[in-house]
Amino acid sequence: xxxxxxxxxxxxxxxxxxxxxxxxxxxxPEALVAVxxxxxxxxxxxxxxxxxxxxxxxxxxxxxxxxxxxVLANLCDRFGLFEAAGTWMAAGSRGRPVTLLALVFxxxxxxxxxxxxxxxxxxxxxAVFATVARLRLRAKPxxxxxxxxxxxxxxxxxxxxLTNLLAFSASGLSFVRFGATMALPWLAAIAVEWLVLxxxxxxxxxxxxxxxxxxxxxxxxxACVVVVLTLLGFFVTSVLHVAPAFAALGGAVILAVPALxxxxxxxxxxxxxxxxxxxxxxxxxGLIVKAVSIHGLGTLVTHLVPGGTSxxxxxxxxxxxxxxxxxxxxxxxxxxxxPAASVAGPGxxxxxxxxVNTGPNLTYVGSLATLLWRRVLxxxxxxxxxxxxxxxxxxxxxxxxxxxxxxxWVSLRLMG
Amino acid sequence: xxxxxxxxxxxxxxxxxxxxxAASHGLPSGAQVALLHVTPSDVAEVASAATTGLLGRAFxxxxxxxxxxxxADGAASELLAAAAARxxxxxxxxxxxxxxxxxxxxxxxxxxxxxxxVARDGDHSRLGPHSLGPATRFVVxxxxxxVLLVWPDxxxxxESIPPPPPPGHHPPPYRD
Numbered sequence: 001x002x003x004x005x006x007x008x009x010x011x012x013x014x015x016x017x018x019x020x021x022x023x024x025x026x027x028x029p030e031a032l033v034a035v036x037x038x039x040x041x042x043x044x045x046x047x048x049x050x051x052x053x054x055x056x057x058x059x060x061x062x063x064x065x066x067x068x069x070x071v072l073a074n075l076c077d078r079f080g081l082f083e084a085a086g087t088w089m090a091a092g093s094r095g096r097p098v099t100l101l102a103l104v105f106x107x108x109x110x111x112x113x114x115x116x117x118x119x120x121x122x123x124x125x126x127a128v129f130a131t132v133a134r135l136r137l138r139a140k141p142x143x144x145x146x147x148x149x150x151x152x153x154x155x156x157x158x159x160x161x162l163t164n165l166l167a168f169s170a171s172g173l174s175f176v177r178f179g180a181t182m183a184l185p186w187l188a189a190i191a192v193e194w195l196v197l198x199x200x201x202x203x204x205x206x207x208x209x210x211x212x213x214x215x216x217x218x219x220x221x222x223a224c225v226v227v228v229l230t231l232l233g234f235f236v237t238s239v240l241h242v243a244p245a246f247a248a249l250g251g252a253v254i255l256a257v258p259a260l261x262x263x264x265x266x267x268x269x270x271x272x273x274x275x276x277x278x279x280x281x282x283x284x285x286g287l288i289v290k291a292v293s294i295h296g297l298g299t300l301v302t303h304l305v306p307g308g309t310s311x312x313x314x315x316x317x318x319x320x321x322x323x324x325x326x327x328x329x330x331x332x333x334x335x336x337x338x339p340a341a342s343v344a345g346p347g348x349x350x351x352x353x354x355x356v357n358t359g360p361n362l363t364y365v366g367s368l369a370t371l372l373w374r375r376v377l378x379x380x381x382x383x384x385x386x387x388x389x390x391x392x393x394x395x396x397x398x399x400x401x402x403x404x405x406x407x408x409w410v411s412l413r414l415m416g
Numbered sequence: 417x418x419x420x421x422x423x424x425x426x427x428x429x430x431x432x433x434x435x436x437x438a439a440s441h442g443l444p445s446g447a448q449v450a451l452l453h454v455t456p457s458d459v460a461e462v463a464s465a466a467t468t469g470l471l472g473r474a475f476x477x478x479x480x481x482x483x484x485x486x487x488a489d490g491a492a493s494e495l496l497a498a499a500a501a502r503x504x505x506x507x508x509x510x511x512x513x514x515x516x517x518x519x520x521x522x523x524x525x526x527x528x529x530x531x532x533x534v535a536r537d538g539d540h541s542r543l544g545p546h547s548l549g550p551a552t553r554f555v556v557x558x559x560x561x562x563v564l565l566v567w568p569d570x571x572x573x574x575e576s577i578p579p580p581p582p583p584g585h586h587p588p589p590y591r592d
Binding site: 021029030031070097117118121122125126129130133134136137138139140143144146147150162203204206207208210275277278281329330331360363364365366367370374388389 | 428432433458463467472481487490495498537549550
């Protein structure tokens, strides 16, 4: 097939895949368009089998890692970890809303870093919401904090965000080195979020919770121990040069067996928790982006991403990544930028991650495209006062981008 | 016979106890009382729609939990019941609304309401032009009835008044 036609077709299929992921016609999984699109590219030879195989092999550990972390988080929920966190935050706050917000920050940052942003968005946020409702305090600061930290606090470890997992192997960094380099940027992002949210919501952080009867949720010691051991496993496997995905797999299996025996979860539940359609989507999207990259877009992106690890270069990469993540979604954004960023070195990859991870806080649905589409769908429904969320994002995102990137620059200098 | 005075008390998390206590001192006997709570609609929307950004990672296998809207509605009902009990007026009408808070409050008092009781929110350590929160400010400005603004906590002492400006200092001219 002539180059220009192949290029155009690959580009169109990528656009179709992204549009269907945003629009989700009839709520169907995004794999439904992505998988046939990838198949078509293979069938027409636009993506040569050899290159597709290489791409699939490089994505496989990431996809396995993702599946294990999804199951781990889901099982922690079935053991009552997030309800227990809610009870603990309620007790620790002593009824003071500012103390409660500080505890929400601590828990949301930890859960995001260790069990990924998915766990914070899907599993922790409902527990926080229920806790705040029981305490009869205003929910807004605490819920907005969870949503923001799910993104901003996902910088620390490769497991914290799917974008990190995708970039992890390409960065050439070990698990430990990744975490050590991102510790300062992670802390900087959380500090900026705290300073801004604390001021932004000062009006809503008033009063005192009543000593209402709290639900008693004992801390699930076993699940906590498994999570801590898994975290240690990440570091041990990293030191032994074994894929850290095995530590996640080990944690998931150790938690799954008693969960199945005690009937907290069925085999079907664990199967659903694997999110197979989504894993297929990631693989297909990776292949489509690969096809687009080898047909021209790759060179374009390489020109766009600056080389070097000067502060200016890192900031530019972070801003480009944040802009692209907001235009589409951070997942395709990372796949598009990764080849060019990994050529420029680990510093560039980490700066890109700061952009794609913290940028989406401008919206609460992952990208402006999704936000606009939701507005279109809702036009006849109730009007939502979302200007507040966008205003908050406009305040935090630029500050977090700059603070975290400067912290990364310092970190890279310190680590040598 | 004179029609009974209609009073609406706006109940908000964090300040409602003080608001009810302050209101109960000045309730005229025979007044019809309604207690109003508004759930901001953006919180549940933000919390539930954040999953959209995760694309397909929607945790299909997770156990069922109550929806955010459900939790918020339940909490609002319980708060209104607790407020009625604290006021000692089990006959109070309970008004539960959802939407843009300040606009829903105005909508609730637009007809046949004589008095709206509102707690001062905002930062009480820095009193001044901005010491009312934006929602309260909007309600005070636009309510088509008398508004009673009460301190939900201890009212500040007169020592909170700043010292007078030095001689020769003039406040900036008022601009329309």
